[in-house]
Amino acid sequence: MFPKTTFLLPAAFLFFVSCKEKSEEKPAGIEHVIVIGIDGLSPDGIKKAETPVIDDMIANGSVKWNVRTVLTSASSQNWASMIMGAGPEQHGIINNDWEMDDHTLPPIVNEADGRFPTIFSIFHKAKPEAEIGVVYHWDGFGRLFQKNAVNYDKRFSTEDSTATDFINYIKAKKPALGFVHFDHVDHAGHHGGHGSEEYYKSVVKADSLIGKILAGIKDAGIMDKTLIILWADHGGIGYGHGGATPQEAEITGVFYGKDVKKGYKIEQQVYTYDLASTMAFALGVQQPYAWIGRPVKAVFEEFNEPANLWLGEKAVEAPVIYPDRKLYQQAGGLYIDEIPTVKIERRIDKSTTRYTIDGTDPNTKSPLYEKPFKLDKTSVVKSRSYDEKGNPSILSTAYFRIVKTGLGNGLSATFYQGDDLKKLPDFNKIKKGASWTSPEFALNRDDINKLLEKGNESFAAKFEGLIQIDEPGKYLFTTQSDDGSKLYIDGKEVVDNDGNHGVQEETGTIELTAGKHPIRVEYYNNGGGFWLDAFYKGPKIAKQLIPADKLFLK
Structure with missing residues (x-):
């Protein structure tokens, strides 16, 4: 066995340790x-x-x-x-x-x-x-x-x-x-x-x-x-x-x-x-x-970043696709009898920006964005920037919906005045208001405000029509809403996004055959801000707002 040894630490060292602990x-x-x-x-x-x-x-x-x-x-x-x-x-x-x-x-x-x-x-x-x-x-x-x-x-x-x-x-x-x-x-x-x-x-x-x-x-x-x-x-x-x-x-x-x-x-x-x-x-x-x-x-002065700090991969600022997002409204837009122009703006110097128009994620082999271009059909545009070292940005996505009049597209929409709604109402027991044809599942704030009772922002709405399915298979449907919503296909509940909440996303899946299927979205707002979007994703279809050209009145 080794003999026990007493080690004496220099007083200066002990003073340094004491000061260091006190300073921190x-x-x-x-x-x-x-x-x-x-x-x-x-x-x-x-x-x-x-x-x-x-x-x-x-x-x-x-x-x-x-x-x-x-x-x-x-x-x-x-x-x-x-x-x-x-x-x-x-x-x-x-x-x-x-x-x-x-x-x-x-x-x-x-x-x-x-x-x-x-x-x-x-x-x-x-x-x-x-x-x-x-x-x-x-x-x-x-x-x-x-x-x-x-x-x-x-x-x-x-x-x-x-x-x-x-x-x-x-x-x-x-x-x-x-x-x-x-x-x-x-x-x-x-x-x-x-x-x-x-x-x-x-x-x-x-x-x-x-x-x-x-x-x-x-x-x-x-x-x-x-x-x-x-x-x-x-x-x-x-x-x-x-x-x-x-x-x-x-x-x-x-x-x-x-x-x-x-x-x-x-x-x-x-x-x-x-x-x-x-x-x-x-x-x-x-x-x-x-x-x-x-x-x-x-x-604070005299203090450093954590010694075990892990920053992960470098974050590169994503490009902006115009028309840019406004309020809840997704980037892109709805174009009725119009041809949209897509403009992409990079946010970092000495970078390259690439894009796709088919909903796939762009990579280093995707088309290089050089100048604005036009679209002639509904498209999901995605873009990504790369810095000088090849580090990628997160994706930017825009939804361009193009529809022509005279082809029977649209949805039947109906307004219902509510009273402090906490969940979707029984639509047979609530006061029915105005009806109109909506090109897609969306609420126009100015139009809705004209229908509301003074001092009462609680209301419900129902959208009904047909959705054209081109490829048979399994489809994912999504609603993003503030407050509650539900989506039905062929009379079956597919998405349950009910209840009071901010903009929240819920999904559901269903097997669909090719052809037209009845689709219905029910929505309500308890009060304050309101919003509704409906998405789908399926065989050969990237996740996107359900296109106006795939929705029909009959």
Whole structure:
């Protein structure tokens, strides 16, 4: 046996280890954390609206353009995840209808009031003397946190009054942790649509309010000690959100102020529940084991990206096929007695762009896009760009539907006025309204709004006709709808997409013979934004919107 030996470590080495551990407890010098939460603020909104204040925060701070939300991409579960450092599976807030006295999934661990631990409660327990304040525009935010953990808790009905009160609070109390919530951008998304002029104007307004808050922090004399974080709960598509698309489930995280790297683009993957962990890290408090979030340390000076960071394959920005997508409307379009022109725009320099028009995925041997071209029949156009090293982008897809009048194409559509519908109604027991011929399974917002009872946005619609099947075999049908829908072929239910939800996709399959088959789609809207699309895929047919030239009245 070897004799036991005592090793004495140099004092300088022990001092170095001690300092290193202490320095990683929190960034140096941060005494205040202010979070500005903008409901419904998408990366697209920041990039396309006039946002000089946010632009300056990004230029002089750190940014992550594609922070991933939790699903569904709705408000309650995402605001909860932001302040709880965990997802719905842990905190139990699984939908927007959650209430303290009405929910199905209890939190994995809870505090005395029944709620999962939040950044407010853990910071209050760690530092009871610290000033903590929350001001919010949406009253639903107030039900998500422990009231006994905050010193200041106020709700206001407008974005301006919310900002004014929060600024006054900062000046008066100089909180160690302040959180403000604005709801007007989300309202604009639901009313005018994401990507609309109304939506971008609401983002401009948010930018001006952020500027006022920054000025208030400066006037309070704490700017040089404050970390400011800009966050959102979800993005949006069309007139809503809740689905699993990048437009809905990605937001932008901006870090600005004390100890934050300037002009830095965050490399690590970031999730919405990482916000609470980052706040805890900046404030020097230990997060609960039940949290799954991780602090975004790389935004701070003296801290690096994770050593085990895996970035995967390089992401190349996809080209855009014009006409581009607008609101819910898919790229491409419906052309009645017209010949469409396809234009493809690449988004990266020194790249090549290739395309197909038969619905197959393009590769390096597909036609090279050089100039706009015309289509003479219904086509699924797909495109992909390749950078100088041959790295491919994700696919871009557009659906061009071409139909000629006088051939009997179309569907019989009927409107039904609803009353707070929660699922598809019995159409024999609901008030029947106007009928019209629709070229495809689609709802025109302006036309529907003219049919609605004043103050009542709940309605249903039914589309009936025949679908031409050219090749026998197994077919997959899909509806994407907000709210519920069902699709029937030959009187058989093929797709069940019923219930209240944002734009959601459901599928079903059926064996079909060649020839015409009765097809019916039933749809309803509970209120707010609405949308309906119907797709199919079959033998020699790529997945696509069911073409208008394959739909017949009889």
